[in-house]
Amino acid sequence: MAGIAIIIISFATHFFFDYNEDRKGGAIMNDWLLNKLPAENVSMPITFIMLSVVFLFFIRTLVNPVFFVTSIIAYLLILAFRITTIAATHFQAPLELIDLNDPVSNAVYGSKHITRDLFFSGHVATICLVYLCSFKKWDRYYLLFAAFSVGLLLLVQHVHYTIDIICAPLFSFGCLWLSKKIIHLQYAMRRGHLTTMGL
Numbered sequence: 001m002a003g004i005a006i007i008i009i010s011f012a013t014h015f016f017f018d019y020n021e022d023r024k025g026g027a028i029m030n031d032w033l034l035n036k037l038p039a040e041n042v043s044m045p046i047t048f049i050m051l052s053v054v055f056l057f058f059i060r061t062l063v064n065p066v067f068f069v070t071s072i073i074a075y076l077l078i079l080a081f082r083i084t085t086i087a088a089t090h091f092q093a094p095l096e097l098i099d100l101n102d103p104v105s106n107a108v109y110g111s112k113h114i115t116r117d118l119f120f121s122g123h124v125a126t127i128c129l130v131y132l133c134s135f136k137k138w139d140r141y142y143l144l145f146a147a148f149s150v151g152l153l154l155l156v157q158h159v160h161y162t163i164d165i166i167c168a169p170l171f172s173f174g175c176l177w178l179s180k181k182i183i184h185l186q187y188a189m190r191r192g193h194l195t196t197m198g199l
Contacts, residue, residue, distance in 0.1 A: 009076055009079045009080065012079075012083070013079055013082070013083060016083050016086075016087075017114045017116075017117055018114075020086055020087065020090075020116055020117070021114055021115065021116050023090065023116075025090065026090045026091055026092040026116070027090070027091055027092060028091070028092045028094070028095065029091060029094075029161050029163070031094070031161045031162050031163075032162075033155065033162045034094055034096075034155060034158060034161060034162060037155055037156055037158070039096040039097070039098050039156070039157065039158045040098070040156050040157065041098045041157060042153045042156050042157050043098075043100050043101040043102060043157070045149075045153055046100065046102060046123070046150055046153050046154065046157070047101070047102050047103065049127075049146050049149055049150050049153075050102065050123060050126075050127075050150065052146070053126070053127050053130055053143065053146055056130070056139060056142070056143075057071070057130050060134065060136075060139070067133055067134075067135075069183065070133060070176070070179050070180060070183060071129060071130065071133045071176075071179075073179040073182055073183065074129055074133070074172070074175040074176045074178070074179035075126070075129060075175075077175035077178055077179060078122070078125050078126070078129065078171060078172065078175045079122075081120075081171055081174075081175065082117070082120065082122055082125075082171075085119050085120060085171075086116070086117055086118060086119060089118065089119040091116065091118045091119060091161065092116065093115035093116050093118070094158040094159075094160075094161060095158075096158045097115055097157070097158045097159060098157050098158060098159070099113045099115070100154075100157060100159050102123075115159075118160060118161060118164050119161070119163065119164050119167065120164050120165075120167045120168045120171050121151070121154060121160050121164045121165050121168040122168075123150050123151075123154060123168075124147055124150055124151045124154070124164075124165055124168035124169065125168040125169070125171055125172045125175075126172075127143055127146050127147040127150060128143075128147050128168060128169040128172035128173075129172040129175065129176060130143055131143035131144060131147060131172075132172060132173060132176050133176065147169070151165040151168075
């Protein structure tokens with residue numbers, strides 16, 4: 001069921017990002033930190049770190065189904081919130097943006113380079129979500145390093161504004177909280193249903 005939901009929302013995000021990329025207008029932010037950083041293409045380290053996080057996530061979910069279900073629901077919520085916040089903020093891409101060659105993102109976006117998927121950063125939000133769901137100490141150390149590194153590298157490549165990076169962990173935390181509430185509600189409803197059946 002979760003896999004079907006991911007496929008459906010991935011298609012929805014693909015069509016939304018295509019639509020959003022062609023929207024007229026939108027503000028270009030005067031980002032003090034971004035203005036201080038010279039634009040450099042750092043797609044390779046960003047891709048390497050993201051793939052390592054995805055690999056770590058799937059390794060851990062093999063032995064922890066609760067971790068998998070909780071994080072997948074939270075990830076679906078992150079995608080839904082990103083569509084909402086990107087549509088609402090309607091930012092133009094930073095002026096010195098260098099296209100990010102990320103095979104993971106490109107698989108969702110398609111062949112078209114998407115530059116206006118700005119507020120908030122999906123890369124940082126995803127890493128922070130895996131961090132928040134993780135229990136192993138060394139996993140959390142690495143994921144904290146990964147979140148900081150990818151956030152900084154995205155700024156170096158001028159793919160995001162600073163506010164996109166800073167706010168991403170907050171959305172991850174909120175979506176994980178909602179995910180746990182959904183799971184607890186579903187469990188309570190199922191338990192109540194079994195009780196009424198005398199089981």
